[in-house]
Amino acid sequence: FYLPEDMRLLRWVHFLCADVAVSVLAGIFFFSRLIGGKVQWEVYVLAGAATLALYNLDHLWDLRLISDASERRRFHQDHRKILMILSVFSFSTAIIVLPFIGQPYRLPGALLFVCVAICVLAGRRLRRLREPAVAAIYTLAVASPGLVNARVVPAGMIWLLGLYTIVVYANTMASSCMDIHEDQVLTPGSALEMMSLRRHGWTQGISLALAFLTGLGALAAGIKVQVVLVVWMIGLVPPVVYHRRAVSQEWKLRLWLELSLSLGFLAAWLT
Secondary structure, eight states, X not given: OOOXXXXXXXXXXXXXXXXHHHHHHHHHHHHHHHHTOXXXXXXXXXXXXXXXXXXXXXXXXXXXXXXXXXXXXXXXXXXXXXXXXXXXXXXXXXXXXXXXXXXXXXXXXXHHHHHHHHHHHHGGGGGGGXXXXXXXXXXXXXXXXXXXXXXXXXTTHHHHHHHHHXXXXXXXXXXXXXXXXXXXXXXXTOXXXXXXXXXXXXXXXXXXXXXXXXXXXXXXXTOOHHHHHHHHHHHHXXXXXXXXXXXXXXXXXXXXXXXXXXXXXXXXXXX
C-alpha cells in the first residue's frame, strides 16, 4: 500500500475519521441506488455528522485511559481541542438537521440509535460480540435509508446484505487486530483478544470463504455481477491488511480499510 510520506492531508482525514464518514455515505449511496429508493440529502448530512461526532467523541473518551500508545492516539492527544470542536460542530449539525428528516426514516433511525446506545451502555458486557455487532449495525445504518423508500426490494437483497455484513465484519476484525494491545486496557476480553493472531488469520480466511459463497447466492438470486464483484473486492482488502500489518504504517492500513468500503460509490455507478 504505497502512499507518499508527506501526505499530511491524508493523515488528518484518517485521524479525524473523515474516511469513516465517507465510507458510510458511500454505503448509503450504494444501497439506495441499487434498490432504487431515493434518499433525501438531509439523511446524508445527518449520517456524516453523526459518524464524525460518534467516532471523535469515542477517541476523546479513550484518551482518558490511553494517552500515548499509537501514532493515532498521540495525534488525538496533541489535537484534543480540534477533536472537541469537530465533535461539537458535528453533533450540533446532526441536531439541526434531525427535524427535517422525513417520517419514513425515523423508525429505522430510532432503532439504529437504540442499538448503538445498547452497545455503548453495555460496554464490557458485550465485548465478545463487539465486532459482529459493529458489522450488523453498520450494515443496518447504510442499507436502511434506501430500503425504507423502495417500491420494490430487488430479489437477492437478503443475500447481498449478508455478504456486506461479512465483508464489514472482516474489515472490523482487521482494524481491531491493530488495536489489540489498547483493547487489553479499554475492553479486556473482547472476541479478538481471546483468539490468537493465528486464529485471527483463520477467521479472515473463513470470512473470505463465506463472502464467496454468499456472493454466489446473491448472483443466483439476481444481484448484478458487477455489484457482487465490487463487494468481493472490498472483502479482499482486510486479509491483505492483516498480512501487511508488520511492514506498513498503521494509519495507512486503517485508511485503506476505510477507503475500501468507499468502493460502494463504484458499485453504485455500475448498477
